[in-house]
Amino acid sequence: MKKVLLFLIDSMMPQVLERCIALKKAPGLQFFMERGQYIPDCVTVFPTMTASIDCSLVTGVYPDQHQVPGLVWYDPETKEIVNYINGAAQVLKIGLEQCATNVLFDLNERHLSKEVKTIHEELEESGLVSGSINVIAHRGHKRHKVQLPVALQAATRFKRQVKVSGPTIMSLGTLVKPDIFRPITWNWSQTLQSSYGINDAYAIDVLIEVVRSGKQPDFSLVYLPDNDHKLHRSPGEAVEHLAEVDQQLVRFLNSYASWEEVLEQNVCLFISDHGQTVIGDSQEHNIPLEELLNEFSIHRLGTEVSKEHDVVICNNERMAYLYPVHEEKMTALISALVKEKRIDLIAWKEGAKIAVRKGGTEQTLRFWKGRSYRDPYGADWDAEGDFQVLGVHLNDRELTFDAYPDAFSRLYGALFSQKAAVVAITAAPGFEFISESAPTHLGGGSHGSLHKQDSLIPLLVAGTARLFPTPARLIDVKSFILQELAVQTVPV
Numbered sequence: 001m002k003k004v005l006l007f008l009i010d011s012m013m014p015q016v017l018e019r020c021i022a023l024k025k026a027p028g029l030q031f032f033m034e035r036g037q038y039i040p041d042c043v044t045v046f047p048t049m050t051a052s053i054d055c056s057l058v059t060g061v062y063p064d065q066h067q068v069p070g071l072v073w074y075d076p077e078t079k080e081i082v083n084y085i086n087g088a089a090q091v092l093k094i095g096l097e098q099c100a101t102n103v104l105f106d107l108n109e110r111h112l113s114k115e116v117k118t119i120h121e122e123l124e125e126s127g128l129v130s131g132s133i134n135v136i137a138h139r140g141h142k143r144h145k146v147q148l149p150v151a152l153q154a155a156t157r158f159k160r161q162v163k164v165s166g167p168t169i170m171s172l173g174t175l176v177k178p179d180i181f182r183p184i185t186w187n188w189s190q191t192l193q194s195s196y197g198i199n200d201a202y203a204i205d206v207l208i209e210v211v212r213s214g215k216q217p218d219f220s221l222v223y224l225p226d227n228d229h230k231l232h233r234s235p236g237e238a239v240e241h242l243a244e245v246d247q248q249l250v251r252f253l254n255s256y257a258s259w260e261e262v263l264e265q266n267v268c269l270f271i272s273d274h275g276q277t278v279i280g281d282s283q284e285h286n287i288p289l290e291e292l293l294n295e296f297s298i299h300r301l302g303t304e305v306s307k308e309h310d311v312v313i314c315n316n317e318r319m320a321y322l323y324p325v326h327e328e329k330m331t332a333l334i335s336a337l338v339k340e341k342r343i344d345l346i347a348w349k350e351g352a353k354i355a356v357r358k359g360g361t362e363q364t365l366r367f368w369k370g371r372s373y374r375d376p377y378g379a380d381w382d383a384e385g386d387f388q389v390l391g392v393h394l395n396d397r398e399l400t401f402d403a404y405p406d407a408f409s410r411l412y413g414a415l416f417s418q419k420a421a422v423v424a425i426t427a428a429p430g431f432e433f434i435s436e437s438a439p440t441h442l443g444g445g446s447h448g449s450l451h452k453q454d455s456l457i458p459l460l461v462a463g464t465a466r467l468f469p470t471p472a473r474l475i476d477v478k479s480f481i482l483q484e485l486a487v488q489t490v491p492v
């Protein structure tokens with residue numbers, strides 16, 4: 001049986017991929033595209049932020065089941081702001097130690113629901129070997145020692161012997177090295193400035209070494225993050241940024257006797273986690289959340305959430321979770337938000353229903369799990385109100401989405417990822433939320449929203465005769481791979 005390789009290229013967008021190939025700047029990706037199935041409109045998870053998406057990729061479910069709501073979120077039970085490292089200023093306020101604990105340990109061992117299984121857990125329970133290279137969601141049945149860099153050891157109280165779980169073959173930059181292989185020759189890609197090996201060059205170094213060792217796992221998930229960082233800064237050079245990712249893929253292809261041999265031995269999939277939207281240059285493209293909510297007492301980062309507070313802000317760039325500390329303030333909070341036209345959507349729970357309002361209007365749509373309508377992915381819903389809020393088209397009992405792909409399941413997934421009362425807001429195209437110490441990208445790229453610009457990703461499948469089912473979603477990748485490896489899927 002062939003091995004399966006899944007490459008996760010952060011912020012790769014379909015139109016950029018197509019342009020890059022048309023300009024002959026991506027020979028590696030072109031090689032796979034010419035020999036495989038290309039899906040330009042695969043739908044990712046909401047919020048369109050890496051942490052919750054990675055969890056969906058490895059578990060095959062939306063956040064209502066895996067319970068990781070986003071990159072930044074709040075747990076009212078423990079009164080803890082969770083930040084899997086977004087924005088240096090925010091991380092310093094919350095505390096490096098807490099954020100490092102969140103991303104290194106809590107995400108996999110505490111937050112990711114035990115009710116769902118990762119692809120690594122399922123494969124290894126079936127007697128196969130699984131591998132994870134630099135992916136932050138990596139829960140598995142083996143324990144791996146984390147070797148913290150000296151700078152992190154000094155800044156935190158981490159003990160040297162801290163361990164995380166993962167599949168048999170596991171790499172997390174220079175922090176967790178696959179210990180059955182010879183060490184990768186030290187180079188610049190392993191320095192602090194290069195995120196201790198969480199970068200494309202190091203990930204490909206590890207992959208090449210894993211394959212050469214003769215111990216390549218049946219499945220390997222490889223995360224390539226560089227494209228995201230570059231796009232945030234200079235979205236106008238998107239093609240050049242993706243071309244640089246391609247150079248790393250070519251390095252991998254060249255490690256075989258021939259490129260064709262790669263597909264003789266492997267099924268290769270390439271997917272992105274989300275797109276990016278270009279943010280306007282001027283200050284007005286930042287939607288200032290504290291200003292907008294100035295009638296409320298807003299929790300400050302780095303302090304305890306107390307009864308004196310009205311709202312906790314968790315900023316996920318083009319999306320934000322707002323948590324009312326007192327549920328009776330929910331209505332007032334929503335009223336303050338609907339005045340703002342730069343807010344695209346405002347969504348919240350009403351019992352088992354989701355209510356969504358378009359910013360700056362009175363238009364509201366409510367939907368819930370039911371039986372009146374069926375969406376293109378086979379889920380059944382009931383709905384009432386203004387379908388235009390989410391641009392939903394109705395044809396008898398078939399409903400279809402356009403501007404907000406798979407809108408019902410994805411909003412449901414985000415809002416029901418927690419029991420707590422919470423309001424989810426998204427920014428209109430060209431805008432981004434700004435709040436205390438949050439990163440901002442005026443004139444750059446950003447993401448997080450439900451809109452198709454942030455939500456449609458390319459999916460490439462090569463080396464198998466099987467076709468990926470369409471319309472495609474990122475959450476369906478896991479079962480496709482399990483089937484490819486002839487593993488019976490266990491319903492959760």
Ligand SMILES: [Zn+2]
Nearest residue numbers: 228229232447
């Ligand atoms: Zn990003």
